[in-house]
Amino acid sequence: MLHVQSLNINYGSKRIVNDFSLTIEEGEIVSIIGPNGSGKSTVLKAISRLIPCESGCVRIAGQLADSMSMKQLSRVMCMLCQSNSCPSDVTVEELVGYGRVPHKKWYERLDANDFEIVDWALQQTGMDSYRKRYLASLSGGEAQRAWIAMALAQKPKLLLLDEPTTYLDIAHQLDVLELVAKLNKELQLTVVMVLHDLNHASTYSDKICVIKDGDIRVFGKPQDVFTMELIRSVYGVDTEIQYTPDSKSPRIHVLKKAQ
């Protein structure tokens, strides 16, 4: 689904991401984790062409991203940043409607088919009853769901989420992640997200990609990736890891800074 090959990204003359390669299968949820400044978000931004890369290439569903126009790209891929702002008087329904823009010529209006898709996106995200509400009147978790509804209206195959839970309380964090898991299962949506919480990453991802200093350290299933040694070497933190027999998702308990 997503094939990233030898991506090099610079900010100015400083190399931020170094020879980054990653292959993600259709229908997978992959979390990218790593310390602050490790280049996690940079990778997502480069994949979505928000920032340019020095070298390397990105293929989406077999097609070279550089050969696609922004508009073509926006029909197969959607990227949501950690916090999105919009004017206080935009309604949820209106916002979700903008998700149809990639499928329209600049002079075309939304038609019945588009409104059906908007309705569908609102239902999928449980935002149907909020459709007339102003975005500014929603709680953080509801707003995040509204943005995800907009993403769905784009009908992408690939969803990129940059720290989708950052500004939310623990219940809303789970809301958003449950929604992502549901959409992944029901719509076969491939998801790549940047997360900070290791347990969230462990619980909700098929695979984990660990980055430090712009290099991939490990890429694999949660039960293979999360070891005390790895977390100590990446974060400099001592942990205790609980491997539940039935689950593929180890629990990570943070103890203290490593000596």
Add this chain to the structure above:
Amino acid sequence: MSQNHSNKKTVVLGIACLLLLLATLLSVGLGSVQLSLWETMTTVLGQGTEANHTILWDIRIPRVFLALLIGANLAASGALLQAVMQNPLADPGLTGVSSGAAVTVLFIMLVVPGYSALIPLFAILGGGVAALMVYIWAWKKQGGFTPVRIILSGVAVNAVFGGVIGLLSILYSDKLPAALQWMNGSLSGKSMSDVLTILPYSVAGWIAALLCIRSANILRLGEQVAHNLGQNLNRLRFTLSLIAVYLAAISVSTVGLVGFVGLIVPHMARMLMGSDYRMNLPFGLVLGSLVLLVADTLGRTLFAPLEIPAGIVMAIVGGPYFLYLMRKGGQ
């Protein structure tokens, strides 16, 4: 948007249109020869005295029409630029279009006054070149145009052109009074042919601006979202700026420097109509006409027979209003 809200907005738009009509009729009647509303209407319909007919069609009506056109042009220009910059403090002057036009026009008026007939043309040229300079310097290969770079580049270009304006005024201070009218944005002494010249260009500009409504609405969502929705941000910013510069340039070329309309009217439109450009842009056109018409009418009647250029009225009234908006938190 709920039904209730959109009804309220339709009412506000209706009121603005009515006010505009009323202001137009009143303004046509006001002046050294006062005409009542009734006299104005009968004269316009061809039933009045010969003298009134001449005053109306040769002096007042062209002036009023010009105020309507220029007001709408500047309001649309400001609205588009505020959409591009995502900054409520953006104003057409930011693109260098006013100071560029001012330099060329001053040069003609002060240095080669024989070419005065070419002033409108050179105003557009000077404004266009200055705006082009701003955008060329704002362009960076990595990242293209960003609002901050356009603003900084605009400040720099405006500073240079402002310096040249100062220099010209000092070197030719004896001839300066002739240029003051233009520098302060005066609508006086214009004929119907001036109105007819700018009319098609203005209408074309409004249509172009209205066609940008969806783009402006998408820019509201922030650059990352606009990018995610498949928009080419550089192209979008450039196109909207181009239309804004064009609208400002044709206005400046006709009446000189009228400030604050392009800054304040989009603000007022947003406060009354909300951030959706489908509502606030058409409303802004009406409001821009109304504001400039009122400013010009006040300017020519308050201290009659002295005339205060509309640009000065706008600055004196607009400045404090702008501070008020800032204090309110300037959303």
